[in-house]
Amino acid sequence: MIEVIFVFLILMILGGVAIILITKNIVHAAYALCLTLVGVAGLYVLLMSELLAVVQIMLYAGGVIILLAFGVMMTNRLRGEKVLSESKNQILGGMIALGTLSGLMYLISSTSFDNSSELVKSDQxxxxxxxxxxxxxxxxxxxxxxxxxxxxxxxxxxxxxxxx
Known part of the structure; x- marks a missing residue:
């Protein structure tokens, strides 16, 4: 059951990221960012870190999204036009993302994780x-x-x- 929830959260995060990358509408990107941040909070819950999950939802999914919404609403739009974003430097961004991904994959594969089955139970x-x-x-x-x-x-x- 945990594996199904984990896969659902990962798909939720990746779906939100894909929408952020594809859409040109800033409001849609803000909602997709909220979806992604709630998915990360779900991962914190699976890791039994309830405090980080609550902080993730309150500060990031709540606060940052509200700030983005107010920022979009407060901009002076000419003649009611939509606020759109433009993608610039896609090749450079892709190269940086691939470099970061390869570095993270190397670090994860070279690290030995403790596979003990004992869970630390604490009321954080x-x-x-x-x-x-x-x-x-x-x-x-x-x-x-x-x-x-x-x-x-x-x-x-x-x-x-x-x-x-």
Missing amino acids: VRQLGISFLTDHIIAFELIAFILLVALVGAAYLAKMSANE
């Missing part, structure tokens, strides 16, 4: 939460305050530029 999210709220509470609250100040500042600057 609980341990991280306890660590944040005990040992690192000052840094945690300081980061939250800085993010709040940045949000209020961005809202103020957006309001000021809208009034001009």
Whole structure:
């Protein structure tokens, strides 16, 4: 059953990447990127790393896609034309991709992985939460305050530029 889920996630990731490479519509590419990032989060779940899966969905599949959508919506489009992307330097990009793939394949094939059947069972999210709220509470609250100040500042600057 795990193998079927793994193959499904890999096909989901590769399908999203293929759509990103083929489409010229930026909005479609953003949705395909979301599909790819959710597939990677599924792989994290299969690797029993729930924290990374949640971070992947919240930060990347959520945050980055929303930023891309707002970026597309905020661009000044002339006469309602679609925002399209152009493919430039396809040969150079293909050569870099093949070089990266061959380097990764070499590293993976030359690495000896531990095939032990014992799984480390730990509650990552609980341990991280306890660590944040005990040992690192000052840094945690300081980061939250800085993010709040940045949000209020961005809202103020957006309001000021809208009034001009």
